[in-house]
Amino acid sequence: MNSALPAAVAKGPDLSKARIKRRYATEARFRLYGLGAITFAIVFLVILLGTIISNGYSAFVATTIALDVNLDKAAIDPDGTKNPETIAQADFRGVVRTSIRSLFPEGTERSQERVLFGIFSEGAQYDVQKRVVNNPQLIGTTQRFWVKAAPDIDMLRKGYLVAADDGTARVNLTQEGFYKRLEKDGRVRTEFNTTFFTAADSREPEQAGVLGAMVGTFMTLGVCLLLVLPIGIAAAIYLEEFAPKNRWTDLIEVNINNLAAVPSIVFGLLGLAVLLNWFGMPRSAPLAGGVVLALLVLPTIIIAGRSALKAVPPSIREAALGVGASHLQTVGHHVLPLAMPGILTGTIIGMAHALGESAPLLMIGMVAFVVDTPTSLTDASTVLPVQIFLWADAPERAFVERTSAAIMVLLVFLILMNLVAILLRRKFERRW
Amino acid sequence: MAEINVALSARDSSAPTGKIKLSARNVGVFYGAANALRDVNMDFEEHQVISLIGPSGCGKSTFLRCINRMNDTIPGCRVVGSINMDGTNIYGPDIDPVELRARVGMVFQKPNPFPKSIYDNVAYGPRIHGMAAGKAELDEVVEWALRSAGLWEEAKDRLQQPGTGLSGGQQQRLCIARAIAVHPEVILMDEPCSALDPIATAKIEELIDELRRSFTIIIVTHSMQQAARVSQKTAFFHMGNLVEEGPTDVIFTKPHDPRTGAYITGRIG
Numbered sequence: 001m002n003s004a005l006p007a008a009v010a011k012g013p014d015l016s017k018a019r020i021k022r023r024y025a026t027e028a029r030f031r032l033y034g035l036g037a038i039t040f041a042i043v044f045l046v047i048l049l050g051t052i053i054s055n056g057y058s059a060f061v062a063t064t065i066a067l068d069v070n071l072d073k074a075a076i077d078p079d080g081t082k083n084p085e086t087i088a089q090a091d092f093r094g095v096v097r098t099s100i101r102s103l104f105p106e107g108t109e110r111s112q113e114r115v116l117f118g119i120f121s122e123g124a125q126y127d128v129q130k131r132v133v134n135n136p137q138l139i140g141t142t143q144r145f146w147v148k149a150a151p152d153i154d155m156l157r158k159g160y161l162v163a164a165d166d167g168t169a170r171v172n173l174t175q176e177g178f179y180k181r182l183e184k185d186g187r188v189r190t191e192f193n194t195t196f197f198t199a200a201d202s203r204e205p206e207q208a209g210v211l212g213a214m215v216g217t218f219m220t221l222g223v224c225l226l227l228v229l230p231i232g233i234a235a236a237i238y239l240e241e242f243a244p245k246n247r248w249t250d251l252i253e254v255n256i257n258n259l260a261a262v263p264s265i266v267f268g269l270l271g272l273a274v275l276l277n278w279f280g281m282p283r284s285a286p287l288a289g290g291v292v293l294a295l296l297v298l299p300t301i302i303i304a305g306r307s308a309l310k311a312v313p314p315s316i317r318e319a320a321l322g323v324g325a326s327h328l329q330t331v332g333h334h335v336l337p338l339a340m341p342g343i344l345t346g347t348i349i350g351m352a353h354a355l356g357e358s359a360p361l362l363m364i365g366m367v368a369f370v371v372d373t374p375t376s377l378t379d380a381s382t383v384l385p386v387q388i389f390l391w392a393d394a395p396e397r398a399f400v401e402r403t404s405a406a407i408m409v410l411l412v413f414l415i416l417m418n419l420v421a422i423l424l425r426r427k428f429e430r431r432w
Numbered sequence: 433m434a435e436i437n438v439a440l441s442a443r444d445s446s447a448p449t450g451k452i453k454l455s456a457r458n459v460g461v462f463y464g465a466a467n468a469l470r471d472v473n474m475d476f477e478e479h480q481v482i483s484l485i486g487p488s489g490c491g492k493s494t495f496l497r498c499i500n501r502m503n504d505t506i507p508g509c510r511v512v513g514s515i516n517m518d519g520t521n522i523y524g525p526d527i528d529p530v531e532l533r534a535r536v537g538m539v540f541q542k543p544n545p546f547p548k549s550i551y552d553n554v555a556y557g558p559r560i561h562g563m564a565a566g567k568a569e570l571d572e573v574v575e576w577a578l579r580s581a582g583l584w585e586e587a588k589d590r591l592q593q594p595g596t597g598l599s600g601g602q603q604q605r606l607c608i609a610r611a612i613a614v615h616p617e618v619i620l621m622d623e624p625c626s627a628l629d630p631i632a633t634a635k636i637e638e639l640i641d642e643l644r645r646s647f648t649i650i651i652v653t654h655s656m657q658q659a660a661r662v663s664q665k666t667a668f669f670h671m672g673n674l675v676e677e678g679p680t681d682v683i684f685t686k687p688h689d690p691r692t693g694a695y696i697t698g699r700i701g
Contacts, residue, residue, distance in 0.1 A: 245507055315544035319607070321505060323557035323614055324534030333556070334546060 223290020304346020
């Protein structure tokens with residue numbers, strides 16, 4: 001022990017009340033900042049979700065109007081063939097219009113007829129046609145159909161529009177009068193909007209749905225997953241376990257990390273130039289979309305895979321090598337199974353990223369207006385985020401609520417995928 | 433234990449034969465440019481326990497890992513010189529390290545069972561080397577290995593439970609069972625008791641003495657007492673050099689080199 005203590009040591013620690021209080025105050029302040037940041041984030045999340053839900057929930061219900069349609073034999077099937085093809089050719093538009101006129105037997109002027117017909121969806125005739133073709137026995141009877149109201153009437157009922165006669169309003173007072181009468185007669189009701197989940201896109205909001213986009217999304221993501229999982233895992237294993245550490249592998253690693261940060265639209269341009277123009281893949285198809293998304297998420301998955309492999313403790317590798325397992329056996333029997341949950345979590349998060357991606361798909365034509373649900377990988381199709389983009393652009397008020405509803409569908413899928421990732425991690429998480 | 437002794441082959445005579453199992457000649461190890469081990473010349477007799485002692489970073493573990501070519505897996509590590517096992521250089525061109533590691537087993541510092549069942553831990557080596565023809569034979573091998581490692585009585589009712597659920601000492605004996613299941617000729621132990629409490633350590637030491645009848649054992653240890661208790665021969669390493677080797681009692685009572693004496697009495701290290 002030195003006899004002469006340095007002056008600072010001799011003075012000892014400063015344990016004065018003021019100093020300690022200051023230290024606690026700093027800590028309290030820091031906690032407050034953290035709390036503030038979280039509150040800020042939560043408030044914005046609530047605002048975001050609140051806006052989407054309040055705008056979109058009404059799209060899940062639709063206004064329907066009871067229409068008693070006289071399925072006149074003379075108009076539909078005058079020869080009594082009962083042949084579905086002949087029946088399908090019949091003038092159902094005329095049949096529906098006759099029925100609409102009969103709702104207001106006092107007779108309307110010709111100029112008002114257009115207004116009257118405008119209360120009902122253009123698709124009403126197809127509903128009637130479909131039911132009659134499926135069941136020709138109905139011909140000659142009068143059946144009650146709950147046909148969809150026109151989008152403007154739907155909006156009027158949901159309170160998004162106000163009728164006026166100023167020439168700019170979507171619904172004039174005459175039309176509102178007709179609608180009010182139907183409502184008073186108990187012919188108007190609100191029901192669950194099944195069309196939204198069973199139809200593809202349409203110009204008419206009341207006939208548009210997300211099924212086409214959902215199927216397109218599943219096909220695109222399916223192609224993406226099929227490519228990304230084997231290629232990503234193989235690349236991660238090779239780079240992490242087998243590749244020699246030299247300048248070339250360093251270069252590859254740097255490039256993979258950089259690719260993960262490349263703007264997604266660039267991958268779209270690549271897809272356009274290489275897949276469509278060079279390989280001649282069909283435009284707007286899930287096949288090309290899946291390949292582009294695979295290129296987009298591959299770096300993310302390789303990086304996640306490598307870090308999962310790296311997280312397996314070296315003691316497990318040594319144990320396997322120590323009993324005489326070959327390098328590949330060590331990786332295949334021990335390292336990969338232990339890294340798999342991490343790899344799968346990375347893959348699911350990568351897929352969730354792909355699910356929400358729209359920019360690169362615009363470049364390869366998946367922005368097309370597609371009214372059919374795709375049935376093969378080369379059919380023209382669209383995906384949910386692009387569908388949202390398309391609807392957000394549409395001028396009709398009815399598409400506003402459908403845009404938000406489609407966002408809700410997309411969010412549900414995103415939440416489900418992330419939930420699966422969390423559950424996988426929980427289930428297989430190991431501690432050494 | 434009778435059937436176990438039957439299971440041990442003719443090779444496993446219980447008394448030291450004096451036959452040289454391994455001999456290291458001019459062994460040196462480089463990590464990149466750093467020379468971690470210089471010019472080691474040493475012979476290992478069959479059915480002996482040889483302990484390697486020395487302060488941290490002296491090269492004893494590095495030398496141990498030369499014997500089953502575990503250093504091959506470290507990038508940038510280079511081994512020079514030769515180690516002969518039964519007269520064949522294990523660094524020779526026609527020696528496959530994977531095959532060598534089946535003949536030279538290893539037990540590590542920290543118990544490292546696979547995160548699989550006790551049974552699968554022991555059966556892994558025999559499986560990949562195609563030792564057992566069927567389930568019955570594999571069961572036999574697993575039982576033999578667990579009995580030899582003194583773990584059978586504790587583990588026989590929970591063979592399908594994860595090996596990581598055992599206590600530290602049991603885990604280490606499981607690792608020993610895993611190593612001997614492939615019936616190696618030499619077992620390398622890298623500070624096998626450093627993570628264990630004294631009771632578990634005593635069990636392992638007892639086991640090492642038992643296993644000596646069937647295997648040649650080379651053990652790295654930081655505990656002088658352990659080296660004195662379990663080994664017949666001791667080698668002292670210091671700063672990458674083999675300073676002195678000889679019968680354990682001689683090393684501990686009349687060391688030739690002053691550095692050995694200083695280390696043993698706790699003055700360097």
